[in-house]
Structure formats: structure tokens, C-alpha cells
Amino acid sequence: MTETSRIRNFCIVAHIDHGKSTLADRLLELTHAVADRDMRAQYLDKMDLERERGITIKAQAVRLAHDGYELNLIDTPGHVDFTYEVSRSLAACEGAILLVDAAQGIEAQTLANYHLARDAGLAIVPALNKIDLPAADPDEVARELGVLLGRDPSEVLRISAKTGEGVPELLRAVIERVPHPGGDASKPLQALIFDSAFDAYRGVITYVRVHEGVLPSRARIRMMATKVETEAEETGVMSPEATPISQLGPGEVGYLVTGLKDVHQAKVGDTITLAGKHGAKEPLHGYREPKPMVWSGLFPAEGGDYSDLRDALDKLKLSDSALHYEPETSQALGFGFRCGFLGLLHMDIVKERLEREFDLELIATAPNVEFRIARGEEVTVVHNPAEMPTPGTYDRVEEPVVFATVVTPSDYLGAVLDLCQSRRGEQVDMSYMSPERAEVHYVLPLTEIVFDFFDQLKSRTRGYASLDYEPWGYQTADLVRVDVLLHGEPVDAFSSVVHRDKAYAYGRQMVERLKTLIPRQLFDVAIQATIGSRIVARETVKAKRKDVLAKCYGGDITRKRKLLEEQKRGKARLRRVGRVDVPQEAFIAALRVDEGASKGKK
Amino acid sequence: MSTGIYVHVPFCPTRCGYCDFNAYAGLDGLKPRYVTALLREVELAAPGWDDQDVVSVFLGGGTPTTLDAADLKALLAHLGDRFAVAPGAEVTVEANPDTVDEAKLAALRDAGYGRLSMGAQSFDRTVLSSLERIHDPDSVHRAFAAARAAGYENVNLDLIYGADGEGLDSWERTLLETVALQPEHVSAYALTIEPATPLGRKVASGAVPAPDPDLQADMFATACAVLCDAGYGHYEVSNWAKPGYECRHNLGYWERRPYLGLGAGAHSYRQDRRWWNVRPPEEYLRRVGSGELPVGGQERLEPADAYLEEVFLRLRILEGIPASWVEPGRAEPFLESGLLELDHDALVPTERGMLLLNELVLALAG
Ligand SMILES: Nc1nc2c(ncn2[C@@H]2O[C@H](COP(=O)(O)OP(=O)(O)O)[C@@H](O)[C@H]2O)c(=O)[nH]1
Numbered sequence: 001m002t003e004t005s006r007i008r009n010f011c012i013v014a015h016i017d018h019g020k021s022t023l024a025d026r027l028l029e030l031t032h033a034v035a036d037r038d039m040r041a042q043y044l045d046k047m048d049l050e051r052e053r054g055i056t057i058k059a060q061a062v063r064l065a066h067d068g069y070e071l072n073l074i075d076t077p078g079h080v081d082f083t084y085e086v087s088r089s090l091a092a093c094e095g096a097i098l099l100v101d102a103a104q105g106i107e108a109q110t111l112a113n114y115h116l117a118r119d120a121g122l123a124i125v126p127a128l129n130k131i132d133l134p135a136a137d138p139d140e141v142a143r144e145l146g147v148l149l150g151r152d153p154s155e156v157l158r159i160s161a162k163t164g165e166g167v168p169e170l171l172r173a174v175i176e177r178v179p180h181p182g183g184d185a186s187k188p189l190q191a192l193i194f195d196s197a198f199d200a201y202r203g204v205i206t207y208v209r210v211h212e213g214v215l216p217s218r219a220r221i222r223m224m225a226t227k228v229e230t231e232a233e234e235t236g237v238m239s240p241e242a243t244p245i246s247q248l249g250p251g252e253v254g255y256l257v258t259g260l261k262d263v264h265q266a267k268v269g270d271t272i273t274l275a276g277k278h279g280a281k282e283p284l285h286g287y288r289e290p291k292p293m294v295w296s297g298l299f300p301a302e303g304g305d306y307s308d309l310r311d312a313l314d315k316l317k318l319s320d321s322a323l324h325y326e327p328e329t330s331q332a333l334g335f336g337f338r339c340g341f342l343g344l345l346h347m348d349i350v351k352e353r354l355e356r357e358f359d360l361e362l363i364a365t366a367p368n369v370e371f372r373i374a375r376g377e378e379v380t381v382v383h384n385p386a387e388m389p390t391p392g393t394y395d396r397v398e399e400p401v402v403f404a405t406v407v408t409p410s411d412y413l414g415a416v417l418d419l420c421q422s423r424r425g426e427q428v429d430m431s432y433m434s435p436e437r438a439e440v441h442y443v444l445p446l447t448e449i450v451f452d453f454f455d456q457l458k459s460r461t462r463g464y465a466s467l468d469y470e471p472w473g474y475q476t477a478d479l480v481r482v483d484v485l486l487h488g489e490p491v492d493a494f495s496s497v498v499h500r501d502k503a504y505a506y507g508r509q510m511v512e513r514l515k516t517l518i519p520r521q522l523f524d525v526a527i528q529a530t531i532g533s534r535i536v537a538r539e540t541v542k543a544k545r546k547d548v549l550a551k552c553y554g555g556d557i558t559r560k561r562k563l564l565e566e567q568k569r570g571k572a573r574l575r576r577v578g579r580v581d582v583p584q585e586a587f588i589a590a591l592r593v594d595e596g597a598s599k600g601k602k
Numbered sequence: 603m604s605t606g607i608y609v610h611v612p613f614c615p616t617r618c619g620y621c622d623f624n625a626y627a628g629l630d631g632l633k634p635r636y637v638t639a640l641l642r643e644v645e646l647a648a649p650g651w652d653d654q655d656v657v658s659v660f661l662g663g664g665t666p667t668t669l670d671a672a673d674l675k676a677l678l679a680h681l682g683d684r685f686a687v688a689p690g691a692e693v694t695v696e697a698n699p700d701t702v703d704e705a706k707l708a709a710l711r712d713a714g715y716g717r718l719s720m721g722a723q724s725f726d727r728t729v730l731s732s733l734e735r736i737h738d739p740d741s742v743h744r745a746f747a748a749a750r751a752a753g754y755e756n757v758n759l760d761l762i763y764g765a766d767g768e769g770l771d772s773w774e775r776t777l778l779e780t781v782a783l784q785p786e787h788v789s790a791y792a793l794t795i796e797p798a799t800p801l802g803r804k805v806a807s808g809a810v811p812a813p814d815p816d817l818q819a820d821m822f823a824t825a826c827a828v829l830c831d832a833g834y835g836h837y838e839v840s841n842w843a844k845p846g847y848e849c850r851h852n853l854g855y856w857e858r859r860p861y862l863g864l865g866a867g868a869h870s871y872r873q874d875r876r877w878w879n880v881r882p883p884e885e886y887l888r889r890v891g892s893g894e895l896p897v898g899g900q901e902r903l904e905p906a907d908a909y910l911e912e913v914f915l916r917l918r919i920l921e922g923i924p925a926s927w928v929e930p931g932r933a934e935p936f937l938e939s940g941l942l943e944l945d946h947d948a949l950v951p952t953e954r955g956m957l958l959l960n961e962l963v964l965a966l967a968g
């Protein structure tokens with residue numbers, strides 16, 4: 001056990017691409033935690049998926065030894081979807097390096113993460129990265145940071161995570177400016193789970209921060225929220241490979257192999273204590289169930305492999321405690337699941353894992369938020385537009401809203417304000433960080449963000465504005481369900497809940513989009529958008545008149561036969577809605593909101 | 603069994619932008635060797651076909667009339683030596699208007715080419731240039747008159763409709779000028795965009811609009827009306843003829859009778875086997891030069907393949923398929939909607955049905 005005065009627990013918070021992973025690599029090198037030949041770029045980003053997307057999904061902790069200190073570097077997820085996980089990681093630290101790209105300046109995630117870190121009471125060590133870049137403007141960015149932190153710009157360190165310049169000084173500053181943890185080895189054990197992962201061989205592995213008491217290997221332990229008891233099979237630290245140690249003392253950070261088979265039994269935010277009479281009476285505060293914010297129906301692309309999808313979700317759930325799903329039946333898409341996600345990125349990650357790791361082909365309905373429907377005192381929660389009752393049968397509907405932070409070059413401020421306004425935003429405040437950069441806060445309906453807000457923001461500001469947001473409760477809104485009918489048959493997968501003012505435009509857009517996607521049939525097909533029984537938009541796909549091969553002579557016969565066979569296979573892939581044959585691709589394309597909603601954001 | 607022989611001549615003066623035939627401009631230097639190779643291939647291929655009754659010979663391309671009349675004469679004579687070409691067999695040569703004059707046509711007729719198929723394509727100058735054809739409407743008139751003067755009494759005119767810039771009016775004028783000439787046979791094809799052609803690439807890039815299928819459907823209806831009024835019988839989706847002038851050679855393809863293809867890229871068919879020669883003329887020359895059959899590939903038709911071909915070819919030639927071939931209930935919707943009609947127990951496509959033949963084939967046989 002290391003004496004608490006020799007321990008520093010810290011994390012790095014930064015906007016995406018400002019150099020967090022690169023800095024982590026330098027720190028590993030500097031403290032010789034990884035032999036140079038083992039050094040692989042961005043050591044801490046573990047999963048392949050993360051490596052490709054350049055994000056860190058799962059937090060992890062590494063113990064570094066330096067100058068007789070035990071430094072625990074706790075990696076935090078960088079995306080809004082995982083705000084709750086970020087907050088748990090921050091709760092395991094006493095300090096944070098606030099890393100800002102000296103060429104980019106402060107961005108929305110810098111601010112959001114800074115506020116979270118400050119609210120968690122962490123000591124902030126500000127640092128500018130990428131000072132080697134010719135475009136870097138460290139003086140200006142240091143000034144902005146000084147204003148943000150209310151400190152002298154000279155306290156802002158300057159480094160290059162790429163060349164290593166300034167990194168030893170930064171490490172020194174962490175030791176000097178970050179307070180050591182408290183904690184008393186004689187008190188009952190209280191250890192915070194700030195991350196958990198599922199290992200196919202060893203079961204659930206949790207990452208913990210001991211606040212009080214001692215967590216010995218092989219002890220009988222209890223999860224205070226889930227009340228699950230188990231044996232601590234192994235305690236250890238990542239340095240950065242897993243290294244077993246006999247116990248974790250107060251202030252220390254490490255991993256714990258629980259022997260449990262399901263991440264739901266050891267949840268992020270829960271407190272671990274000893275089983276029996278030596279256990280703590282109270283858990284550490286702040287545990288919360290992860291709550292899905294975004295919903296979407298997932299269906300097997302070519303019917304039939306519904307049970308494969310179910311098995312895959314069951315497996316995925318073992319390692320993803322935030323994933324929700326329940327069976328759903330769609331007339332148009334068949335059997336599938338309505339899934340709940342923390343956000344759009346989480347949704348994309350799950351879809352991608354299902355397709356990649358489980359080799360499934362999926363159709364996903366457009367993401368939607370949950371709605372609360374109030375009838376007198378009674379409130380029903382709906383996560384599927386198809387379940388939204390008809391107008392007049394309820395008193396009001398509430399939708400979730402978020403507190404959004406947008407940082408933008410001043411030149412685009414007008415465009416940003418227009419966008420937020422047009423998406424039913426309520427401005428909270430607005431300020432200039434410098435003459436060139438402004439920061440605005442809005443309360444926005446989440447449904448607008450889920451729709452295409454992020455893409456619009458990027459395209460209207462040429463990619464220069466950044467966005468971050470956090471849940472902010474519910475508001476009453478005038479929402480209606482828009483249905484889409486093909487040849488008189490409603491297609492449940494295309495139903496959507498939108499604000500009344502936009503219902504007409506939305507209906508028009510869907511109908512026009514479908515007009516280009518529904519292939520011509522042997523009869524005229526009416527495409528209609530309706531609200532209740534009122535038709536708000538209508539288009540017709542005219543019957544096709546010509547589908548014949550002009551010529552067919554000696555050499556063509558084989559080729560033409562093959563074309564027919566191909567056309568036949570194409571027909572087999574069509575789904576029937578009433579009398580209308582709809583290709584798979586039409587569903588996918590019609591349901592695609594806007595690609596980059598999460599991808600651009602990362 | 604009655605058999606057809608097809609001979610492919612892959613040379614053209616220039617290449618038309620829409621063309622995906624095995625045709626080449628700028629290979630004229632190969633012509634003498636190509637003719638020699640054709641004669642040689644006749645020798646190589648003839649064994650096994652000697653017992654077949656050859657009822658038609660078709661010289662296609664490319665542009666066969668880019669070869670000298672003497673060579674074409676020698677070729678036909680050689681075929682006559684090696685195969686049982688029936689007396690009165692239909693012998694067709696394809697020609698493009700600018701490659702023939704009266705003298706040449708007379709020589710061809712003399713040599714035994716009794717049927718002439720001419721690539722007129724259109725009588726509208728802008729359509730011809732949009733198709734990148736080198737001739738103009740006057741050349742068609744001139745060549746047609748030359749054919750009559752040379753004694754041709756069985757002439758086909760090929761037409762294409764739906765090129766960029768062609769409207770319904772222009773197409774109707776082309777049809778009227780065509781029937782005014784009174785050819786014995788007319789083929790009218792909807793322009794089809796093949797991806798691997800210069801035109802295909804222009805359409806893909808948006809430089810040229812894709813043909814409008816509805817306009818092409820209207821054009822088809824116009825062709826049916828004008829040609830029928832002028833006394834032509836509609837006997838295949840894209841073919842019309844005065845009574846008795848249906849192309850026997852092409853009917854052979856559609857009735858699934860055997861055919862032997864000679865020349866670069868030519869296809870052959872017999873019983874359950876279809877095979878094809880190598881496409882590039884140089885490779886063809888090399889293969890034949892070394893004394894081998896220049897076969898480039900082949901397929902064996904499974905019964906299901908043969909059935910599908912039988913169905914779609916019968917529907918194309920309006921012979922229709924026996925109602926008993928079709929599962930009960932499948933044809934009814936099309937009979938009701940007027941795409942099919944019942945002609946003595948055979949399901950035959952109507953004029954509207956012909957334009958939706960792919961759908962019909964898949965619905966009936968798929
Ligand atoms: N020139 C320069 N590039 C850097 C520096 N630090 C990081 N980068 C680059 O910036 C990009 C994003 O860095 P990364 O560490 O992945 O950022 P993260 O998203 O915050 O983890 C990568 O291409 C890095 O190579 C630096 O100090 N100088």
C-alpha cells in the first residue's frame with residue numbers, strides 16, 4: 001500500500017483530437033511504464049473500434065511510477081453520450097489536466113469537460129498542446145484559458161505531446177498542483193466502480209477507486225446498489241499490463257476481477273464494500289442508473305434471423321450495461337427490437353458491433369427520443385412513435401430537453417443562433433471568449449439534436465463550431481405523430497413524432513424522399529403523409545410502362561437470361577407493404593436521418 | 603435440323619458512342635488476315651455440323667460491308683462448300699449507308715447475299731449526330747435507292763428511338779419516312795444505355811440525360827401504330843415485317859434452334875450448350891492461326907435455364923406460352939390489367955405487355 005501523500009489521481013480532459021491519447025503515450029514513455037519496443041501508438045485506446053473512430057469509449061486507469069510517486073492516470077470518455085461515465089471517472093480523481101490544442105483554441109467539449117471537472121472539485125492543470133505546430137497561437141489561447149479559469153495565463157503550461165517538449169514539466173506540475181487523496185485504512189471499505197468491462201475468460205472486471213478502507217484480494221465483497229455478493233478473485237493495477245497485487249489501499253486505483261458473469265451486477269457508480277458486518281453502512285453518493293436517451297428499432301435486414309439478433313443483443317448486453325432492448329413487431333420490417341441508447345454515438349457503436357462482431361445485416365428505424373404522455377395524473381412513457389396516441393386522447397406530451405453549449409468563431413455566430421432558434425431553442429446566455437470566438441448556451445429539445453442538428457451546425461459553420469450537451473429535464477411541447485401511407489397502407493416504420501409547426505414540412509420531405517426511393521410498380525402508388533386522418537402531403541409514383549430488353553439475338557441470350565435472373569433475385573429482396581414492393585435500400589435510405597450526426601462528432 | 607450460321611465482322615469506320623458490340627475502328631490493317639482466318643475457322647468448325655440443314659446465313663458486325671465484295675463472295679462460297687446450305691436459304695448482310703454504293707450492292711447480291719439489313723437508325727440529323735453516327739438522312743435515301751437499283755427485294759431498315767434530343771414528333775417523322783421507302787422489314791430499338799460505353803459514361807456523369815422510359819414507351823406505341831397502318835406485322839418486340847418477310851435467321855434464335863457463330867466474339871448454340879469465341883480480333887487471329895477453335899467460354903444450360911429462355915423468347919415473338927405452363931392464379935392479374943391476352947390457350951403479351959416483358963417473365967416463370 002502506498003501512503004496517500006505519495007499518490008496522485010488525475011485524468012486528462014480535452015476536446016476530441018486535441019491530443020489526449022498522444023499525451024497519454026508520452027506519459028507512459030516518460031515513466032517507463034511501457035518498454036519502448038512495446039510502445040504502440042495510443043496505447044490506452046483498447047478496442048479496434050475505438051482505434052478506428054479515434055475515441056475512447058471505456059475508461060481505464062494506468063499506474064505510473066515517477067520520482068517516488070504513484071501516479072494514476074484515469075482515462076475518461078470524451079463524448080456527450082457518456083457524460084455519466086465521465087462524471088464517475090472524474091469522481092475517482094483529485095485533479096485534471098485540461099488540454100487544449102494551441103492551434104484550435106477552446107472548444108465546446110473543452111468547456112463541458114472543464115465544467116464537469118470543476119464541479120467535481122478537481123484541481124485543474126491547464127496545458128496547451130501542439131506548440132510545435134506553425135499555426136499554434138499559444139499566447140492567445142493561454143489568454144482565453146486564463147479568462148476561463150480566472151487565473152494568470154502564465155500558469156498555463158505549454159507542451160508538444162508529439163515531440164515530448166514540456167511533458168516532464170507537466171508531470172511535475174501534476175505532482176505539485178494536484179492534491180493527494182484522503183482516506184483512512186481503518187474505516188469500512190468504500191470503493192467506487194468507475195468502469196466495468198466484460199472479459200470472455202474472466203467475467204466482469206471492474207475498475208475501482210478506493211475511498212476508505214482496504215480492498216484485499218480474495219475478500220468477500222458486496223455491491224451496495226445491486227446487493228450482489230461475490231469474491232474479489234483478484235485485485236491489481238494496470239501498469240499498463242494487468243499486474244496482480246494483494247490489496248488496494250485508500251486513495252488507490254486499480255482493477256478487480258469479480259467472477260461475475262454480467263456487467264449489470266457490477267454497475268458503474270456503485271460502491272463496493274466488504275460483505276458482512278465489516279461493510280460500510282452508506283454507499284458513496286452519486287450512483288445513477290444509466291438512462292437511454294435515444295431509441296431506435298433494429299430489424300434483421302433479410303427477415304428470418306431474428307433469433308440471431310436476439311442472441312447478439314443478449315451477448316452485447318453482458319459488456320454494455322447501458323444498452324436496453326425489448327421485442328418489437330413492425331408490419332413493414334417484421335420482428336426486431338426497440339433499443340435504447342445513451343445517445344447517437346452509443347447507437348452507432350452498438351449497430352456497428354452487431355454488424356461487425358456478429359455479422360448481422362440490420363435495418364434501423366430513425367432514432368427518436370422518449371415522450372411522456374400525460375392524461376390527468378397518469379403518465380405513460382413511449383419510446384416508439386408508433387405507440388404515440390392520436391391527438392385529443394391525452395392532455396399533454398412532454399419531451400426531453402438538453403442544455404447545449406456551442407463554441408463558434410464569431411463570424412458564424414449569426415448562423416448558429418439562427419439554427420438554434422429554428423430548432424426551438426431557448427437561449428440561456430452568450431459570451432465572447434475573445435473577439436474571434438463566442439460561446440452560447442441553449443436549452444434545446446433533444447429530438448431536434450437527434451434529427452439533424454449536428455450536421456446542420458457543421459455545414460453552416462464549415463465545421464468550425466463545436467457542440468456539447470447534457471440532459472436538462474422535460475418540457476411540454478405540441479408534438480404530433482406523422483404517419484406515412486403507401487397505397488393506403490400505413491408503414492409503421494416511417495411514423496415519426498415531430499413538433500406541429502414542422503409536421504407539414506416533415507411530411508413533405510418524407511413523401512418526396514420516398515417518391516425517389518419507391519420503384520415504379522405496375523400500378524400508380526400513392527404516397528401520403530398524414531396527421532391523424534388529415535393528409536398533409538401526397539405524391540404519386542406513376543405506374544411503370546417499360547421494362548423490356550430492346551434486343552435479344554444470338555450472343556445476347558445468355559446475358560439477358562442472367563439479367564432476368566438478377567432481377568428475380570432483386571425481387572426476392574423486396575418487402576411487401578400491402579401490394580407495394582419496397583426494396584430494402586429504400587427503407588434504409590428513407591430512415592437515414594443524416595449520417596454524420598454522431599460520426600462527425602466522434 | 604435447321605440451323606443458322608452467323609459470321610461476325612468486327613470492323614467499323616468509327617465507333618458510335620452507344621455501341622457495345624464487338625466492333626473496332628482503326629483495325630483496318632487486320633482485314634486481310636481476318637478474312638483468311640474466317641475461311642480457316644470454317645474448316646475448323648465444320649466437322650459435326652455437316653449434317654445440319656443451314657437455312658440462314660447472317661453476316662453481322664461491326665460493319666461487314668467494310669470488307670471487299672470479293673472477300674464476302676469468297677466467304678459465302680466457302681460456307682456453301684463446307685455446309686449443307688439449303689437452296690433458297692436466307693442470306694443477310696448488314697450494311698451501313700455510307701459504306702455501300704450500287705456497284706458494291708450489285709456485287710453482293712450477285713455473290714448470293716439476297717437480304718440487306720441497313721443501319722438507318724433515324725431520319726433526323728440531330729438524332730444521328732447525337733448517336734454519333736457518321737451518316738446523314740440523305741445517305742440513307744441514297745443507299746436505299748442503290749439497293750433497289752441493285753435488285754434487292756428484301757431490305758431491312760434498323761431504327762433507334764429515344765436518343766437525347768429526340769422528341770415524339772421527330773420519331774414519328776422518322777417512321778413516316780421509313781414506311782415511305784417501303785422496306786420489307788423494319789427493326790426499331792429503344793436506345794439502351796450500356797455502362798461500358800462512352801455514352802454510358804456520359805449518362806453516369808450526368809453530361810447526357812438517360813433516356814426517359816415513358817417517352818420511349820410512347821415512341822413504341824407510335825411505332826406500333828405507324829408500322830401497323832403501313833401494313834407491317836409486329837412479330838417480335840422490336841421487329842416488324844411485311845407478310846412473309848420475317849427474318850428467318852433471327853427467328854432461329856428466338857425459337858431456340860441451333861446456330862453456329864464464326865468470327866471474333868461470335869456465339870454458338872446447340873442442344874444444351876452455348877459457347878462463344880474470344881472477343882479481341884488479335885486473339886481470334888492468333889488462335890485460329892495456330893489451328894485451334896477460338897472458343898473463349900461456354901455454358902451448359904440447366905433445364906431451369908432452358909425453361910426461362912423458352913418462356914422469355916416465346917413471349918418476345920408473340921407466340922406466347924401455353925396457359926398450362928403457368929401456376930394457376932399467376933396470369934390472372936395480368937389478363938385483368940390488360941398486359942396479357944389469351945389466344946387459343948396461349949398467354950400472349952399485348953402491346954402494353956410487350957413493354958413490360960421482364961415483369962411478365964418473372965411473374966409467370968420466376
Ligand atoms: N503536431 C502535433 N500533433 C499532435 C500533437 N499531439 C497530438 N497530435 C496529433 O493530433 C491528432 C489527435 O491526437 P489524439 O492524441 O488522437 O487526440 P485525442 O482525440 O484527444 O486523443 C493526432 O493526429 C496526433 O498525432 C502535438 O503536440 N503536435
Ligand code: SF4
Pocket residue numbers: 613614616617618621622623625663664665698721
Ligand atoms: S456502326 Fe454499328 S457496330 Fe459499328 S460502331 Fe456503330 S453501332 Fe457499333
